[in-house]
Amino acid sequence: ARTAAVIPAAGRGVRLGPGAPKALRTLGGTPMLIHAVRAMAASRAVSLVVVVAPRDGAAEVKTLLDAHTLPERTDFLVVPGGENRQDSVKAGIDALPPGYDTVLVHDAARPLVPVDTVDAVIEAVRDGAVAVVPALPLADTVKEVEPRADGPEPVLSTPARARLRAVQTPQGFERATLVRAHETVTENVTDDASMVEQLGLPVVVVPGHEEAFKVTRPLDLVLAEAVLARRRK
Numbered sequence: 001a002r003t004a005a006v007i008p009a010a011g012r013g014v015r016l017g018p019g020a021p022k023a024l025r026t027l028g029g030t031p032m033l034i035h036a037v038r039a040m041a042a043s044r045a046v047s048l049v050v051v052v053a054p055r056d057g058a059a060e061v062k063t064l065l066d067a068h069t070l071p072e073r074t075d076f077l078v079v080p081g082g083e084n085r086q087d088s089v090k091a092g093i094d095a096l097p098p099g100y101d102t103v104l105v106h107d108a109a110r111p112l113v114p115v116d117t118v119d120a121v122i123e124a125v126r127d128g129a130v131a132v133v134p135a136l137p138l139a140d141t142v143k144e145v146e147p148r149a150d151g152p153e154p155v156l157s158t159p160a161r162a163r164l165r166a167v168q169t170p171q172g173f174e175r176a177t178l179v180r181a182h183e184t185v186t187e188n189v190t191d192d193a194s195m196v197e198q199l200g201l202p203v204v205v206v207p208g209h210e211e212a213f214k215v216t217r218p219l220d221l222v223l224a225e226a227v228l229a230r231r232r233k
């Protein structure tokens with residue numbers, strides 16, 4: 001029962017502002033992608049990490065992995081990504097050798113997820129769940145609106161906050177289920193678990209972690225640097 005982690009890292013990171021592709025930007029002097037790879041390899045259960053690189057950047061990412069210290073017990077593969085996140089994840093899944101029956105999918109943009117969260121997701125899959133997502137309750141109340149570019153947006157509804165969760169990664173899957181989800185669902189989704197939901201299969205939530213936040217906007221870089229500085233104390 002071996003576990004592999006697929007890390008989609010082919011996004012441009014437009015919302016972060018101008019600069020290098022997001023995964024190659026540094027936190028505490030180390031590229032975000034390296035943090036994310038180390039976060040997956042930190043789990044003793046993970047024996048393979050597949051990095052999905054920007055299509056024109058696979059060689060650069062390989063060089064980057066070679067230049068950093070990574071656990072010897074873990075294997076690493078780099079494959080070129082696709083147009084959107086889903087295509088990139090599919091490219092990673094297609095590159096998986098036989099023998100890995102648990103697969104994690106982890107955003108390079110969540111470089112600081114603690115190993116306990118990774119292990120909790122893997123354990124839930126090994127205990128029989130076909131799809132597992134780490135998630136946290138929300139601080140903000142959420143409203144569904146009619147999106148408008150030009151003026152106030154009408155509110156359609158307010159889902160009860162206590163029933164909502166903000167979903168993180170790594171998301172964990174029984175491999176066959178993840179493969180089927182990616183073969184079956186074609187419309188655009190923002191996470192892999194929702195594809196499994198569309199198959200009518202159960203997805204479960206385990207507790208996420210505040211340090212598993214996604215580095216999306218410039219303020220997130222400030223927070224990530226602060227978390228790293230606190231860890232180094």
Ligand code: C5P
Pocket residue numbers: 007008009010011012022023052081082083084085086088089106107108109110216
């Ligand atoms: O855009 P978003 O923040 O949802 O991206 C989540 C993850 O998906 C990031 O790690 C990003 O690098 C990755 N991605 C990708 N291929 C794309 C677009 C995004 O691997 N074409």
